[in-house]
Amino acid sequence: MAEQLARDSQYAATVLKTLSNIQRSDALSKIRSGLIKAKDEIICANRLDLELANQSHISSSLIKRLDLSKNGKFDSMCDGIMDVARLEDPLNKITLATELDEGLNLYRVTCPVGVLLIIFESRPEVIANITALAIKSGNAAILKGGKESLNTFKAMAKVINHVLEIETDVPKNAIQLIATRGEVSDLLNQDTYIDLVIPRGSNQLVRSIKDNTKIPVLGHANGICSIYIDEFADIEGKAKRIIVDAKTNYPAGCNAVETLLINEKLLGTEAYKSILESLVSNEVTCHMAPELLRDLPSSLKDKYSKLFVEATERDFHHEFLSLDIAIKTVSDVKQAVEHINRHSSKHTDAIITENEENANIFLNGVDSSGVYWNCSTRFADGFRYGFGTEVGISTNKIHARGPVGLEGLVCYYYQLRGNGQIVGDYLGGGGKKAFIHKHLDTRGMRLK
Template identity: 45%
Template structure:
């Protein structure tokens, strides 16, 4: 469902704040690699100094959200304890150490003598990020935005309001001790502001939603600003007839139970009919022991799965300890099922047959396709990006976990010596189109 949203008036507080972020982002985009690195170190140091206060604020949010009946999947994402916060702070330091994504020469070409064309990477401008529950997203997105020379306007869910406020204030304190303007980051607090954010085209260059399917769909339907993200995380693991079954069981358990509320946890397990009896006789009790409710097709129910899976289950993202199981006749049937029901997030095959693996890897149209490993590796931190602003399942780039490279665009720079197009149109001069060393 769409709704009519008014463009914020220039006199409103949100418009003025967005202009301030835009101006700060313009200045930020001209800072040096050293300045942006130092800014991130200052942000990490500030977070470390106020870690006790941040964790305390998060406990307040957790207690309030629990009393309000927030579901367990969102409660898991909301939690930011000392261990999780320490990892997030380390992520900021890692982002600081990543190579500078700005000013990279992608093309260097002589169009004619004295007429030189360059294509260099530049910041996008201002990111508008709307997310639910996860307060560590503020840390991840802010660090990636500053490192890539972008401003960021962030709107978190009300369930994490206290934590988000303390975190952003802390990040701005860190920036105030650096050469980057603290106003490059802003936090929105009301639903009205988040709706108005979607109409700030001209001030905001990219909207990044992180949350439920409903949130992402609503944003996609109600803005003219480009949107980066995924609506669902319906991920699959296929256990082939040539799989190492002990390895497959270990990977399947990790893919489902290591963090079931994550978008890269599997929701469907596909099993080849030739090994279904052997594999499921071990997998069923193993999953049940860990509290996983198994839903199966008729064939898997005949082997011992208690509950039936409906058509709807193949297209459901549970974000919980629930797993649908289907027995397939071949890798082709597994591929067909995945390409029909997948949200194009992450899929994995367990097999020792390299030809089968390559067929699967090439035929699956998802942002991440794995062989003999857990789908839980679909993560910017695990990819070595330091952090991620989100995961994109769209076909056009950026795709998959989006780190620094996904937050830059490019600009063409042409330097000449009084060259005019008429000389080439008349034939007086000819282009050389000579590629030069990057």
Template identity: 50%
Template sequence: MLQGIQDVANLPDPTGVVSYASQLDDELELYRVSCPIGVLLVIFEARPEVVVNIAALAIKSGNAAILKGGKESNRTTQLLSKAIALGLAQTSLPSTYVQAIQTRAEVSALLDLDQYIDLVIPRGSNSLVKNIQNNTRIPVMGHADGLCHVYLDESADLQKALRVVVDSKTDYPSACNAAETLIVHTSLVDTIWPEVAKALIAADVQLICDSHTLDALSRAPNPPEKLSTHVRPSTTSSYTTEYLDLTISVIALPSLHSAIQFINAHSSHHTDTIVTESDAAISTFCRGVDSAGTFVNASTRFADGFRYGFGTEVGISTGRIHARGPVGLEGLVIYKYMLRSKAQKGHVASDFGVGEGKKRYKHTTISATSVPF
């Protein structure tokens, strides 16, 4: 936890950054500048270290935060929030800048306070996120299911396939960035797929297979051991299930395009990866899959704020709003436009337009990394 705090502290200040600057007229300058969102309400699972992670990100990005952890760690959350308050009391910030609440009733009451709370960030099940979205007028940045896919393209290398698939499933099975579905190109069902299946079964992974991948294992010259105990047929619901354990669904599909269609229909838009040696397939997959992370020959487990170099994360957004994927400091700021006239009489819009005596906008780019006022 302390390392996470130090990592965040060492990152550049995300506020006050100019992302657009233009001279509209002589002595009239426009700047787009990053600024805090405001007050965050963050609801998360039991893990108490999340209290510290989010507090560090909120303080660094200039946002106040109200935190609600899982009931299993209420007392730990209370003690950590007290420690944070004691630290804040020694600064120019108020000790209440980061607060923790304990009950669902408090959450329900806060969801009505859209005049005070600017963003809700729920981390948990899809049902939790949907419930909050349906019960508040406050914008919601959801961290929901992690239905991640690994696709073995027809040009996949065996060693890469083994490493990427096994790591994606077994490195931390209960994480939201663990793979839940393996898609195998039909040309690989009698070659690479049986070897990948053996590696998964050796790691004690249960395989939920469609008819093509199941038949391929049954007819393999050297079928995997524990075939009868670790392999069973899939159902339609298998491909919309987040197992969060050593279980993975498997399906064979005839093309890259059918794999992309399948992922977009079944994925939670978290992270999906392709194993391939084809540059054309890489380009098509990364552009065609509608997820916060599209990876190539790499484990889905890399989808993480710390691993991305964000210090830590407030969650992983699977939506399509201003922040997507692991949400670090940049995901906790928005921007405003600052316009300044330096003219003796100021500037008025009616001076500009078409016709005699009207001025034209210059729209000249200004080189600026910070606002000069």
């Protein structure tokens, strides 16, 4: 069963990559229309998932991710499909061109990765996001949603499968949706046919997949993001707004800040008190390093006593995904960099400072997929980067890194176009001819 499903996906991928950008983008337009027409049915299925989730006492952060009806999420999901459709075609771009000899030209050309296996938890809009990115980039995809979103998943899958089979030129097996965990286990063994696994979910999910497959895995296990407030930070104009946004805008997001590092020179100042007050006044529980909790300003301690707790070492390795943040002091920017590189998950980290030298030490020193200066970590997102949407955020150092959009779902191959040449005529192969190796301008070049 799993092998046949993977084989079908591989064959579909070989057809899908030959379709024109117009054919692929038109398919996305029709998927969007199909989802909009079925909105009531999909939202009804989503409500059922929410009811079951509440009955099962699932965490509030997962329920927020699951809900498709709040804050225009459904409409944004559908608009995101067209954002992807309107992006430049990522395929058949020539990224290198070399004239090896007269009439013998080498080209490096972008192409799809092949077959993607995407496993995700809770967030049903991922189905639309990944379907759009996969089709636009010419990749076949096998999608497995979490049990929490099973009813929503089925409703959306029904629409997508119908549209692809009846209304588009995309092969019907280009997007396949599966529902059981057993199928995933079997698919993780199909390294002959599946080219890349992309897990989106908990640390446990990602670790489990990495431990049980030979297929390359792209993803991140945790989003332990940190913000460092430098001694030269603009506290009132920038620092407070950034910290509150990074923590409270969407606490369940993997790009929400989890650790706050404060330069020790700010201790005892009104700026320090103001930073803490900006958090607790927004109902954020501050997990304070023991020495900070002991010296907490009395006015804050009296008014917000329940929102200040003692931090453990684990808190600085922890993704809260809630209105909680771990706080400690560091002596300078270099110690902040050292702390982050020891504790972070290499997702996204930021410095708040007006000192450019310190900013550059931080930007160059932190080993994460996103490193920011004077802005919120919540900007780590494919839509905000202009990618249309994202298939996930990668903390890998090979292939794609950071929010993975279309460019992260293509690789390349080499085309050599000749006119009867053989290696035996050239130096190193038995002949006397020398290679020219003349680099050609690739600007605007694309294979037809």
